[in-house]
Amino acid sequence: MYKMIAIDLDGTLLTDELAVTKDTATAIRKAAELGVVVTIATGRMYPSAQHIALELGLEAPMITYQGAVIRSATSEEVLRERMVSYEIAQKCIHLAAEKQMHIQVYQDNVLYSAVDNEQVKAYSKEVGIGYTVEPDLLGLAKKGFTKLLFIDEPEALAPVQEELQTVLGDAACIEKSKKRYLEVTHPDANKGSALAFLAEELGIDRSEVIGIGDNFNDMDLVKAAGFGVAMGNAVDELKEIADYTSLSNNEEGVLHVLNKFILEPRASAVEASKK
Known part of the structure; x- marks a missing residue:
């Protein structure tokens, strides 16, 4: 049983x-x-x-x-x-900026986005949770994040996932949760x-x-x-x-x-x- x-x-x-x-x-x-x-x-x-x-x-x-x-x-x-370290969060935020890709972060059960765009609006509506716009994500990262989430088309996420796995290795868990979602969490x-x-x-x-x-x-x-x-x-x-x-x-x-x-x-x- x-x-x-x-x-x-x-x-x-x-x-x-x-x-x-x-x-x-x-x-x-x-x-x-x-x-x-x-x-x-x-x-x-x-x-x-x-x-x-x-x-x-x-x-x-x-x-x-x-x-x-x-x-x-x-x-x-x-x-x-299990929290994501500042070093890992920093690399993810910099990579998102470099690729001009949306990234949102989670801290103390609050969803943060650097900008108020269509990606975070759609996500917020889907899960039924509000969000807070905070341009300084790196400042927030010093307290640690529960999770970071990249949102983009599958063909754009694929090379980002590969790059993150190469750069971060076993220091983070990097997984696709949906076709347009790439999530980064603590390795455990x-x-x-x-x-x-x-x-x-x-x-x-x-x-x-x-x-x-x-x-x-x-x-x-x-x-x-x-x-x-x-x-x-x-x-x-x-x-x-x-x-x-x-x-x-x-x-x-x-x-x-x-x-x-x-x-x-x-x-x-x-x-x-x-x-």
């Missing part, structure tokens, strides 16, 4: 309309009532994930900012936090290491954990889980390493996983115990 399931948000739990279907929400609540730890594992900032978790009634610590922050939706306690801030940490904290063995996602930033999550699931709409690279491929996010792929691997096995066990 699986005791924990960690679910990505965009492209996984959320439909393309950025909604959780009614049946999926019901199944999540039912799994939680049965004692299963249901948690969110997202690249989104904490306040954005918190809003969704509260709607679903989730109380387990959440993995946010790609694994940089683990914190419950209902508690002030931070179980783990990925969904896989966060999931392993959280499971250990909760006394749950890796073999009892399901991890489900759809994109490159979910690779570590799927590998760290005892049973890794790729959505039907996932990138091919994730499907190749997953133990199972579900339906797409618009076909209630998370609901399918909850029913097949958590709710139905428990119902069968109850029936068997009555015989």
Whole structure:
């Protein structure tokens, strides 16, 4: 019996309309009532994930900012936090300026952009979180960032990702979370290491954990889980390493996983115990 399931948000739990279907929400609540730890594992900032978790009634610590922050939706306690150093942030900000590319940063659960442009406006609308314009991102960087995010077309991001990986090496975690999103976090801030940490904290063995996602930033999550699931709409690279491929996010792929691997096995066990 699986005791924990960690679910990505965009492209996984959320439909393309950025909604959780009614049946999926019901199944999540039912799994939680049965004692299963249901948690969110997202690249989104904490306040954005918190809003969704509260709607679903989730109380387990959440993995946010790609694994940089683990914190419950209902508690002030931070179980783990990994910040990007000033040196790494400085290199990213300089590179963004050199490439004339949008970059936004996260600090103390606030989203900052040096300019008020279409990229940050669209992002803010998508995740339902406001932002603050601060021209001096380097000044902010001295306190450390939870995450930095480059936003541009895929063909523009590809060489930037390659350059960052060459320059930064193992000093940072550099991952695509969407076609137009390239994220930079602390080297230990990925969904896989966060999931392993959280499971250990909760006394749950890796073999009892399901991890489900759809994109490159979910690779570590799927590998760290005892049973890794790729959505039907996932990138091919994730499907190749997953133990199972579900339906797409618009076909209630998370609901399918909850029913097949958590709710139905428990119902069968109850029936068997009555015989």
